[in-house]
Amino acid sequence: MKHKVILTVLGICAVALIAIYMTIASGGNWDYILPRRGMKVLAMVITASTIGISTIIFQTMTNNRILTPSIMGMDSLYMLLQTALIFIVGSGSALIMNRNLNFVVSVVLMMVFALLLYKLLFRKEGANLFFLLLLGLIFGTFFSSISTFMQVLIDPNEFLMIQDRMFASFNNVSSDLVWVALACIALTVIWVWKDLKYLDVLSLGRDQAVNLGVDYERVVRKLFLVTAVFVAISTALVGPILFLGLLVANVTYEVMKTYRHTYLMAASALIGIIAVVGGQLLVERVFSFTTTLSVIVNFIGGVYFLYLLLRERS
């Protein structure tokens, strides 16, 4: 009962923020504003909910609350890919200019990396969390160092192109891609729907899951693919924004205090939407685009974590 109340409150907050975002400072020019803003809101809802849900699934499978796809280096990989493309083929190439082509290439490459990660994560019984954390840090640093190296070598004008890709942006998302992303995600959800019930049992750990009759290898492989699709699509759609995952997932655990993934996943999607739409409102209306969404979300998230730490100590 309590969980449904919290979900309803979160839902109302999310809808209210979306309504404000759609209508604020409209200047009465509805025909122009509503479709444009609607597309942005749709992109935000897609990315926010996929990042929230995929982080929760990822953490349940790895039985920890620290690792996220972002910590495992997915964001840095995206940046490396964009930099490498510009470095090698130049900003005029179709791989950069054609957003649809770039989307497909990014998604495919990130999926390949995710599957390599999967091999590492589930290679043997009981992989060590600290080893994985270290591995993620090394991947991340490695990717961003190579990116930086290429960035200092290229032409300054080309570098501007990269800089444009460095920050997640909802301002010029192509509407074709939004529909493609939505279709891919819908198909993925339909494909995995029947296996979502295993998540609660998976959070007891591998041994208990096997004991309770879960076909562990198959289910984990499938769920991992789902997180890979979600992460790849949301990043390729708007840019690196996976930092959001750690924050959203932990706020969700804090707010919901349950092991039931039906509630956890719904709440994480809503909290993600609140964070992204609310952050974007601040970026556009309060800071008039002088800062980026990631700065705002990280700032608020950091303050919240400090609050959690201080509260734990007292």
Add this chain to the structure above:
Amino acid sequence: MVSASNVVKFFGKKKVVQDVSIRIEKGKITSLIGPNGAGKSTLLSIVSRLITSDEGEVKIDELDIAKCRGNELAKKISILKQANHMTLKLTVRELVSFGRFPYSQGKLTAEDERYVDEAISYMQLADLEDSYLDELSGGQKQRAFLAMVIAQDTEYILLDEPLNNLDMKHAVQMMKVLRRLVDELGKTVVIVIHDINFASCYSDNIIAMKNGRVVREGTVHDIIKPCVLKEIYDMDINIEDINENKICVYYA
């Protein structure tokens, strides 16, 4: 009946289970004993399909565990491992309810609730059913996990060192519960156990392992003998008859 034939398991290059064949009698408590590193826990994990063997096969009532569907097996055989550290914040009742997953796939029916109630009262946890697991003592926690296994209602129950970290009182309670599970509910229990006196007092059959092989198997009377124990543990062990129980004295 559970039977394993010619089971082999490597950890890296080391053969931890070497060509083991065992049969576990129905409606009995069977103890797996032996020195550290004998491969007891590994064998138990293989029989309960937590790890896969490199060679050999395990059959449960003529079902090959490598081919049978996981969910069907979960209604026949359950395993409780020694390390049950839990990152989740769960109440006792929520944990016990997980035992019904093979039947209800997460949506508890009235019948499932009845099994959960029974398991909780069987383990005398009714007062604690809304307490969180991390608030419980070691003994209470162990009982909660056993209640979950009881709710799972399997014919075969496998336990890996169920007495670990329990004091004398709770250890005796635990063994008595296992005895009752066999005598009253007709379950078949297999335990890996280090305390040979508990094995001697409470089990029907004993399987002794050493260096990855089964060295002896038989009834308690066949195994709890100085010459047999010498072969298993490489030490002289006196056996005294106290209240019709065979008690091994090996402390000094």
